[in-house]
Amino acid sequence: xxxxxxxxxxxxxxxxxxxxxxxxxxxxxxxxxxxxxxxxxxxxxxxxxxxxxxxxxxxxxxxxxxxxxxxxxxxxxxxxxxxxxxxxxxxxxxxxxxxxxxxxxxxxxxxxx
Amino acid sequence: xxxxxxxxxxxxxxxxxxxxxxxxxxxxxxxxxxxxxxxxxxxxxxxxxxxxxxxxxxxxxxxxxxxxxxxxxxxxxxxxxxxxxxxxxxxxxxxxxxxxxxxxxxxxxxxxxxxxxxxxxxxxxxxxxxxxxxxxxxxxxxxxxxxxxxxxxxxxxxxxxxxxxxxxxxxxxxxxxxxxxxxxxxxx
Numbered sequence: 001x002x003x004x005x006x007x008x009x010x011x012x013x014x015x016x017x018x019x020x021x022x023x024x025x026x027x028x029x030x031x032x033x034x035x036x037x038x039x040x041x042x043x044x045x046x047x048x049x050x051x052x053x054x055x056x057x058x059x060x061x062x063x064x065x066x067x068x069x070x071x072x073x074x075x076x077x078x079x080x081x082x083x084x085x086x087x088x089x090x091x092x093x094x095x096x097x098x099x100x101x102x103x104x105x106x107x108x109x110x111x112x113x
Numbered sequence: 114x115x116x117x118x119x120x121x122x123x124x125x126x127x128x129x130x131x132x133x134x135x136x137x138x139x140x141x142x143x144x145x146x147x148x149x150x151x152x153x154x155x156x157x158x159x160x161x162x163x164x165x166x167x168x169x170x171x172x173x174x175x176x177x178x179x180x181x182x183x184x185x186x187x188x189x190x191x192x193x194x195x196x197x198x199x200x201x202x203x204x205x206x207x208x209x210x211x212x213x214x215x216x217x218x219x220x221x222x223x224x225x226x227x228x229x230x231x232x233x234x235x236x237x238x239x240x241x242x243x244x245x246x247x248x249x250x251x252x253x254x255x256x257x258x259x260x261x262x263x264x265x266x267x268x269x270x271x272x273x274x275x276x277x278x279x280x281x282x283x284x285x286x287x288x289x290x291x292x293x294x295x296x297x298x299x300x301x
Contacts, residue, residue, distance in 0.1 A: 014239050061182075062183065
């Protein structure tokens with residue numbers, strides 16, 4: 001069972017109280033972008049074994065969206081953070097680096113901003 | 114005007130705990146900046162209660178204010194006053210980025226009392242109801258089996274449960290089944 005702490009209401013919510021919102025930090029390509037970029041934005045998703053960033057919504061609760069960083073293999077949660085950001089916060093990156101040295105995920109990686 | 118009736122018109126079930134339709138309750142949804150002094154004053158004027166801390170409810174003599182989310186409160190007022198109080202709050206918050214709506218008739222309201230209240234609610238909601246974890250004055254939005262619901266523990270030891278009126282009968286039957294006299298688990 002996945003338990004995430006909602007950063008907006010401080011509740012430690014278990015999975016049935018939450019709604020999954022897919023991969024986090026997608027960069028949107030709209031009008032003016034190339035077909036390849038638009039295709040990748042629409043269809044290409046990460047499916048990592050290890051560190052992953054996701055969007056979640058506290059649906060049966062305060063109703064707010066937030067981000068979560070977790071490990072898909074062990075279900076370890078590195079942390080949850082605000083939805084008002086397009087990149088993971090430094091605090092989260094530091095926590096992941098401490099537990100998973102050398103991790104990478106899309107353009108993010110250990111030691112890289 | 115037609116006579117207002119609460120969702121199950123005072124239905125009652127007694128088992129491990131007593132489940133009751135708590136009757137008509139005025140409820141106002143208020144969204145806005147909970148830190149603003151205008152909003153604090155408006156809440157105080159309407160309910161007599163202060164803006165509650167995160168995850169709690171502040172109860173006054175004739176009303177209460179419950180924390181729903183970082184920008185939302187549920188104001189409880191007497192049913193007859195809901196329309197007037199909504200207008201008062203809206204008037205007081207003119208110019209602010211805020212919204213007050215009377216949702217009294219869109220909600221159902223239940224009281225859960227007795228020894229087994231924690232256990233009954235614990236059967237249908239993914240919340241820790243241990244006496245050390247869920248204390249009087251705490252307010253929680255969560256789910257009741259398959260539907261959204263909110264509840265708080267009053268100082269008198271009773272739980273009060275708020276849900277959408279459209280699922281009121283479901284919630285009543287759900288709690289009644291959870292309170293079946295032969296279904297004691299004995300966790301809390």
